[in-house]
Amino acid sequence: MPIATTSPKILPPGIYCPTVSFFQPTPEQDLDIETHIKHMEFLAKSGIAGVVVQGSTAEAVTLDRDERKTLITTAKEAFKRCGNNGSIIAGTVGAQSTREAIRLCDDAAEAGADFALVLPPSYYPAAMPADAIQTFFEELADISPIPIIIYSYPGVCSGINLDTDLICRLARHPNIAGVKHTDHDVGRIARETAFAKAHAFGSPFTILGGATDYLLGALAVGGQGAITGMANVAPRVCARAFELAQAGKHEEALEYAGAISVAEWGMGKGAILGTKYMVTWANKYPATAALARKPLALCPESTKEHVRSVGAEIVALERSLEHQGWAGAAIQNTNDSSLKKSNGVLDTLKDAVPSL
Numbered sequence: 001m002p003i004a005t006t007s008p009k010i011l012p013p014g015i016y017c018p019t020v021s022f023f024q025p026t027p028e029q030d031l032d033i034e035t036h037i038k039h040m041e042f043l044a045k046s047g048i049a050g051v052v053v054q055g056s057t058a059e060a061v062t063l064d065r066d067e068r069k070t071l072i073t074t075a076k077e078a079f080k081r082c083g084n085n086g087s088i089i090a091g092t093v094g095a096q097s098t099r100e101a102i103r104l105c106d107d108a109a110e111a112g113a114d115f116a117l118v119l120p121p122s123y124y125p126a127a128m129p130a131d132a133i134q135t136f137f138e139e140l141a142d143i144s145p146i147p148i149i150i151y152s153y154p155g156v157c158s159g160i161n162l163d164t165d166l167i168c169r170l171a172r173h174p175n176i177a178g179v180k181h182t183d184h185d186v187g188r189i190a191r192e193t194a195f196a197k198a199h200a201f202g203s204p205f206t207i208l209g210g211a212t213d214y215l216l217g218a219l220a221v222g223g224q225g226a227i228t229g230m231a232n233v234a235p236r237v238c239a240r241a242f243e244l245a246q247a248g249k250h251e252e253a254l255e256y257a258g259a260i261s262v263a264e265w266g267m268g269k270g271a272i273l274g275t276k277y278m279v280t281w282a283n284k285y286p287a288t289a290a291l292a293r294k295p296l297a298l299c300p301e302s303t304k305e306h307v308r309s310v311g312a313e314i315v316a317l318e319r320s321l322e323h324q325g326w327a328g329a330a331i332q333n334t335n336d337s338s339l340k341k342s343n344g345v346l347d348t349l350k351d352a353v354p355s356l
Contacts, residue, residue, distance in 0.1 A: 011177040011206040013224035014049030015238045017231035018057040025288040040078035046235035047328025050087035060093035062293040072111035087114040096121045109145040117149045122157035147177035171201040182210030193222025213261040232279045234318040239328030266310025273299040278307045
């Protein structure tokens with residue numbers, strides 16, 4: 001079967017945000033579209049390269065088909081309205097068959113997504129050896145109307161690990177545009193980059209980390225950015241670290257990277273509940289925005305206290321960049337010259353941090 005797209009589509013390097021989903025505080029827990037749009041506008045104005053909607057961080061396994069389409073469409077509209085032409089990436093989290101993955105890719109394309117981020121089916125891990133996974137991705141890529149990004153995340157896939165050989169075989173498919181490494185394996189990123197330089201995949205293939213606490217390490221070995229939940233809280237900080245590193249300003253990049261690593265490590269301890277609380281607290285969203293879809297529990301008070309403690313520095317840094325008018329490359333910077341380095345970019349941060 002011929003591939004669905006007639007020419008390869010490049011996934012630009014940069015920082016992408018896997019967004020959270022917001023729900024109304026009602027028994028039905030319908031989508032809170034108002035907060036969703038507000039968050040999309042915040043991310044778009046930060047100048048990051050794009051967003052992932054309906055991914056793992058978005059509790060996609062709890063979303064129905066219509067809700068997934070709504071999140072894609074509103075994200076696309078918000079980004080355009082804010083002058084950010086970054087990529088809208090749709091997750092296919094939860095698909096356990098080729099049939100269902102195709103359906104979700106079709107839905108995503110119809111709603112306006114540019115790419116699909118795809119996990120391998122994993123409910124029957126013993127029946128999914130490397131050749132079965134390769135067949136799944138290639139058959140999906142043959143049919144999908146939008147390019148595929150491989151999602152390597154053993155933690156949510158019954159331990160299924162997509163090794164370097166498999167990734168490199170899949171990279172040759174012209175409708176597979178890249179990989180997100182939420183296996184957090186910098187060595188794998190290095191090997192894939194080396195393989196690409198030595199042999200070439202024959203079509204564009206973008207290699208991204210799945211977090212930013214090792215962003216500089218991933219970039220140093222050839223990685224091209226990250227899809228990181230920390231961008232929900234501090235998209236400018238993440239984008240600034242990326243752009244400084246790309247410009248060879250490693251000392252300055254390291255100052256931002258340090259703040260990112262502390263906050264991301266701390267946020268991760270709270271899992272999805274801690275992540276949603278940090279997003280809500282940092283951006284002064286209504287307290288109900290931190291609610292996960294049932295039956296997930298409420299965020300414990302001890303987790304909230306921890307999140308505020310580890311997040312104070314990066315939230316202050318984000319507000320500082322925002323007040324200076326700095327934004328990432330997807331939106332032209334309005335005041336880049338104001339980012340002065342004295343005794344370190346973190347030394348003079350005195351902004352108040354929001355509290356709930």
